[in-house]
Amino acid sequence: MENFFGLTLSNLEAQIGALGKEKYRARQLFRWVYNLGNLDFSEMTNIPKGLRTIFGEMFSLKTLPISQALSSRDGSIKFAFVADDGQIIESVLMPEKKRTTLCVSTQIGCRMGCRFCVTGKMGFRRNLNAAEIVGQLITVREHLKKTEKGPVTNIVFMGMGEPMDNIDNVMTALDILKDPGGLDLSYRKITLSSVGLLDGLRALDSKSAVIAISLNAADDATRSMLMPINRLYSIGKIMEFVRDFKGTKRTRITFEYILIKGVNDSLDDAKKLADLLKDIKCKINLIPYNASSYTEFETPERAQVDRFHKHLIDRYFTTIIRDSRGQDVCGACGQLGMGYLESAPDKGDTPRKKRTTSPEVTS
Template sequence: MANTGKKNIRHLSLSELETYFEELGEKKFRTRQVYEWIWQKHAHSFEAMTNLSKELRQKLADNFSLPALGVGATQYSADGTVKSRFKTVDGHAVEGVLIPTDERKTACVSSQIGCSLSCKFCATGYMERKRNLDYDEIYDEVVLINQQSERVYNKKLTNIVFMGMGEPLLNYKNVLKAIEKITDPNGGLAMSPRRITVSTAGVAKMIRQLGEDQVRFKLALSLHAANDQKRNEIMPINETNNLKALIDAMNFFYKATGNEITFEYILFKDFNDSLKDADELIRIYRQVPADLVNIIEYNPIDKAAFMKPDENAVQAFMQYLEKHRVNARLRRSRGKDIDAACGQLANKEVQVG
């Protein structure tokens, strides 16, 4: 973050804010007013806090910073998907996506600037990880995408998925704190945790931590290969978090929380799309109380040699899963024409007309 020498006011708890106003000799209700401006009205400057005196607004500006994400560029897909490049106060870019359907308006948000996991099929995996996003920056992503949804579709967000740039469980504290703010019934978003899904490439220790922390949101595992040899090849994290460790961790998570678990499985031509691969996927599915397997269309990227399977192979794979009573859904990609689909977020320079 840009160092102004001032503490970010959004990093103060309600009691810390209260102490500050007490020391100023201000009335107690000022705490609530400022807190509402920050977390309910989403003020991005002290000047915007119009029910405070000019003198008090100046004192706040002298003592605190109020950094906020800005929207650097927005792209609109032919299918209605909206991708935004957000700018941080220290000059980084991070992408978020609004995915609309008739029933849902979903925000796909990022948790890191870049990624350290180097998954071979993912554009973000070829970027350097610059830093974690702070919880207020993640919160801002959701606020800004919600505003887009209201503006473009006249509807509020219904769902949030942590499936953008970065590995959420390697930014554990900020992701959980952001979700706490997003789900606060007294906040400006007040989203139900049951409408939030955190997706992980597979950090077994932190999946267990989610269980210990009794989180209330859903968990998705980006599986993409159902044996260790293939998974090691495309997802280096599997070398230290193998499938057995992940299966044990997910069972622990489910036993501790009862929350929904989903598997994500991208089909790659001649790599993981055979019926033998489907058999291996079924074996893993039966070892975990998963609600669903999302079979995902691959979206080719410049740096990877993977290809999308032909439609016959996709249908054969789906039919095989269905025959073996796997609750599987084929997820067609959205926003491919603006590089907003699964695995395509990479902060490409764009020309916006």
């Protein structure tokens, strides 16, 4: 049985067409499942009963089993889902005043090895398929039906994994999320965060999603130390890509900058960053790092964060400080998965220290 959440509308039309049935049935299914939120074929009353039975035998509408849903004091919820092979998939729901954002994962583990990141320490397990990516949203949506919380309005691909390292499944998931006959999410409501895998990013266009690049340093030595991928895709190459990127008038690339004490948080670093981005239409998100016993890095002083921020504002950059959400429930990517690995040491592939302090934030 095929997982429905991994099928684009055209995949579905092709499968229904191959049965000798009307292709518009695919649109009806998309509307029932994504638009009306009905996950029971037998209730899709504008489809003939016999066909509903056939669809029920062909497609699965099973959501991801939730093994944990940890609510944070700040209102965010960290979910751990169990995939069919027993691996843990993480998402974080972040309600705000005007929107509710779901941060989804695209891989289990990650091969980018960013030194500040818990997921990076896990190593790479596997890519998520499109059904598992879309399934995170559908499962959370079902969960929210039982609560007072509003619907998910925005999606960020910033959970476990590097989206551009799993580009085919991510593109399929984007197609499904944006389909006007289904969830109909505008590309402006979807942010795709990348360390800067340029081959993947070049395959995107300005209407694929909002692009966020995890920069974290304005010089190659610091960035390569924090993010080994910088040896392949240096800051210079990323800037070249950003300058060439054909966006709409409103398109602005977002740069994420995790501030780490004594590593990249000085006023000098702020000046270098401002110089680097001075002719680029962009937005900067500053994310103060949360120390974790999984890594050697420390949280920056608040006064230092404010100084860094002020310098960028004084240089007319749109800059916000994004404090990480759900710190009391392991809100950063990889932390729940890491917890599972600690209780199942045969699955771990990197030596780990016991956590003694609050978790950290990752891109």
